[in-house]
Amino acid sequence: IDTCIVGDDSTCDVSQHEICRTESGVSACHCRPGTARRKHRDPCRKIVSVLLSLRVDRIYERRIVWANELLEKSSESYEQLAYEAERALESAMSMTPFSDEYLGASVNNIYQGDRAQGQAGVFVNVTLQLEENADTARPSVRGDIQKHLLGVIQRRSNNVGNSALWVDSPPGSVSSLQDLDECSSPELHDCHLQADCINTFGSFKCQCRAGFRDPWPDNKHRAGRHCEQCSPAHCNNRGECRYQNGLEVCTCTGNYYGSQCELDGEVLGVAIGASVAAIIIIGLTLVCLVMWSRKWSREQKAAVGSPVFGYMATAGNTVKTPVVGAPPYQLTLEDRLRWAQIADVMAQANHYADGRLPFLDLLVTRKANGKLAHTVYRKPTHTTGTCTVVQTIIPVRKEEPSKLSPKEPEESANQPS
Numbered sequence: 001i002d003t004c005i006v007g008d009d010s011t012c013d014v015s016q017h018e019i020c021r022t023e024s025g026v027s028a029c030h031c032r033p034g035t036a037r038r039k040h041r042d043p044c045r046k047i048v049s050v051l052l053s054l055r056v057d058r059i060y061e062r063r064i065v066w067a068n069e070l071l072e073k074s075s076e077s078y079e080q081l082a083y084e085a086e087r088a089l090e091s092a093m094s095m096t097p098f099s100d101e102y103l104g105a106s107v108n109n110i111y112q113g114d115r116a117q118g119q120a121g122v123f124v125n126v127t128l129q130l131e132e133n134a135d136t137a138r139p140s141v142r143g144d145i146q147k148h149l150l151g152v153i154q155r156r157s158n159n160v161g162n163s164a165l166w167v168d169s170p171p172g173s174v175s176s177l178q179d180l181d182e183c184s185s186p187e188l189h190d191c192h193l194q195a196d197c198i199n200t201f202g203s204f205k206c207q208c209r210a211g212f213r214d215p216w217p218d219n220k221h222r223a224g225r226h227c228e229q230c231s232p233a234h235c236n237n238r239g240e241c242r243y244q245n246g247l248e249v250c251t252c253t254g255n256y257y258g259s260q261c262e263l264d265g266e267v268l269g270v271a272i273g274a275s276v277a278a279i280i281i282i283g284l285t286l287v288c289l290v291m292w293s294r295k296w297s298r299e300q301k302a303a304v305g306s307p308v309f310g311y312m313a314t315a316g317n318t319v320k321t322p323v324v325g326a327p328p329y330q331l332t333l334e335d336r337l338r339w340a341q342i343a344d345v346m347a348q349a350n351h352y353a354d355g356r357l358p359f360l361d362l363l364v365t366r367k368a369n370g371k372l373a374h375t376v377y378r379k380p381t382h383t384t385g386t387c388t389v390v391q392t393i394i395p396v397r398k399e400e401p402s403k404l405s406p407k408e409p410e411e412s413a414n415q416p417s
Contacts (some may be wrong), residue, residue, distance in 0.1 A: 003028050017044040017221065019190065033182065033190045034203055034221075036103045036129045046132040046221070047103060048202030049182070050142055052149075053123045053175040054085060055113065058166040064122050066112045073109075082107040084164050085124040091161025093128075096148035101130040119172065127180055132202065139201050142177035149174045195224035211242035235261045 004011040004020035004027055012018035012029035021030045031037055031044035056064055059081070069075040073082075086105050093102040105126050113119035128145070130136045153160055153170045160167065167173040182188040182204040183197035191197045191206035195214075198205050206224020208214040213230070216222040230241035235250035238261035242249055252261040365373050 017046075033188055038103055045103065046203070047129045048132050048136045048141070049180040050128050050130075050145070050202065051108075051125065051178045051180050052128060052146070053125050054089065054160065054165075055119075055121045055123050055167055055173045055175075056081065056085065056160075056165050057121060057168045059084060059164050060166070066122050070110045070122065078110060081110060081122075081124065085126060088160040088163035088165040089126060089128070091163050092149055092152045093161075095152045095155075095161060096145070098130060098136070098145065098148070101133065101136050103129045103131055105129065123175075128177075130202075137202060139179075142179075146174050146177055191224050192227040194227040194229070197224075211244075213243040213246060 006020050006022055006027050009019050012020050017032045017035040018029040019032050020027055022028075023030070034047065035044035036047045037044050058064060064081070067077060069077050070081065072078055085107055089105045090102070093099060093105075096102075105128050108125045108127060110122065110124050113121045113123050130141075135141065150170050150173070153167060153173060156162070158167050158169065159165075160173075179199075179201050180188070181199050183199045189197045189204050189206070191204075192208065194212050195206045195208045198207060205220060208217075208224055208227035211229075212227040214223055214227060216225075228243070230243055230248045232239075232241055234248050235241045235252065236256075238254070238256040239250045239252035242251065250259065250261050252258070255264060257263040365375075367373050
């Protein structure tokens with residue numbers, strides 16, 4: 001009758017290191033690998049496991065001769081010899097200083113010794129299980145056990161403890177003990193599928209592999225028995241989730257980025273590209289505006305720098321700095337009117353059909369006798385606004401020429417080519 005559910009260890013006493021396992025077709029609670037107990041109701045204890053080979057020469061008075069049927073664990077000969085060997089070792093160990101630590105023995109196989117190596121006979125390979133403590137955890141305990149077992153056989157006149165098994169002589173009847181490698185078979189350890197089994201003397205330990213989390217890393221009896229994997233949902237199903245130093249870390253696939261693969265690289269690339277293009281366009285626009293503004297400012301300064309404009313400034317500015325040499329002087333309204341008339345005559349006389357006018361820059365100076373003199377410079381330019389500004393600032397009133405005082409004719413300089 002099954003007493004537990006395989007795969008559900010909660011149906012057994014986990015605190016006593018029990019697991020549900022099926023043996024001989026029956027599911028029952030057994031000790032976890034690495035633990036053992038003498039009786040079924042006893043708690044499972046941490047053990048030290050070692051291997052030894054016991055030579056058996058007789059069962060009572062019947063001599064044991066090698067037969068191939070001893071290789072078959074289901075044969076009657078194998079079962080009988082295995083049973084007697086376990087009872088013999090239990091009896092012999094009870095006569096040693098390790099009687100309290102001894103928890104049991106199990107036969108692994110029966111084999112024929114190599115006569116060429118001086119090991120003729122039939123040998124039973126057995127796993128001894130001792131309760132783990134400071135004394136049994138020593139690697140040197142193997143030699144101590146061998147020595148005490150040979151002493152028991154010698155004291156018992158070649159009888160292995162108080163059993164049906166006998167040897168011809170003690171020497172060579174108990175081989176050197178070896179450490180059991182529990183990691184060599186999954187039946188000998190209970191490490192998780194995603195954990196590594198590490199063999200130690202008399203036992204083993206489990207360690208979860210990189211990328212997995214161990215809920216009990218500091219508990220040597222439970223470490224590596226259950227390794228948790230990070231859920232792909234943590235990475236939005238867009239990458240591999242692994243544990244690193246106890247934290248969930250995503251390794252994104254494709255074009256996804258972010259701590260949880262929440263960013264789509266293609267969408268992000270388009271957005272960044274559009275932003276960069278917009279910034280470039282705005283920057284070029286600003287550069288063009290600045291260049292146009294500077295050009296316009298230079299043209300305005302060039303226009304205002306004309307001798308006609310310089311001296312025909314807004315009302316209220318009566319003192320101007322001459323373009324050449326002389327110190328500032330006072331200009332009368334009469335002088336301004338005469339300059340305006342000169343500018344008007346020059347504009348009418350030099351007007352071209354294509355709307356362009358070689359405008360005349362005018363330099364006016366006062367001679368020592370107080371008379372005015374001017375020099376005209378021809379300069380091609382657009383004059384639509386210029387002439388208008390001149391006429392607007394100083395309107396010429398031709399109906400009152402009598403108010404102007406007679407002037408001497410101005411001296412005109414030759415126009416430069």
